[in-house]
Amino acid sequence: MQQQPNNPLHGKTLETILNELVAYYGWPELGNRIRINCFNDNPSVKSSLKFLRKTDWARKKVEDLYVSTPFK
Template sequence: MTEQQPNNKLHGKTLEMILNELVAYYGWPELGYRIRINCFLDNPSIKSSLTFLRKTPWARKKVEDLYLNTRFK
C-alpha cells in the first residue's frame, strides 16, 4: 500500500535522481562550492557521492535542501 505525501516535495524522487539533476544543473565544481564535502571536490562521481550521502544524514540533508531551493530552468 502506497501512502500519499502531498506536502513532501521530494516524494517520488530518489537520491540518485536528485544528485544527477544537481550535477547537470551546477556541475561538480559549483556543487562542491555550494556544499563543501570531499565527495564533490576530490575526484567526484555519482557512485562515490551516493555511497557517502547514503551513510551521512547531515550531508544528504544539505543536498536535499539545495535541490528544494534550486529553481531549475
C-alpha cells in the same frame, strides 16, 4: 501508501536528486555550495551516493539544496 503532495522529494531517489543537481550546477559549483570531499576530489555519482547514504547531515544539505534550486 500515504500520499505526500506537498513534499518536493516524494518519489525522487537520492541518485535522481544528485544527477539533477550535477546537471544544473556541475561538480565545481556543487562542491562550492556543499563543502564535502566527494564533490571536490575526483567526484563521481557512485562515490557521492555511497557517502550520502551513510552521512545524514550531508544528505540533508543535498536535499535542502535540491528543494531550493529553481530547475525551471
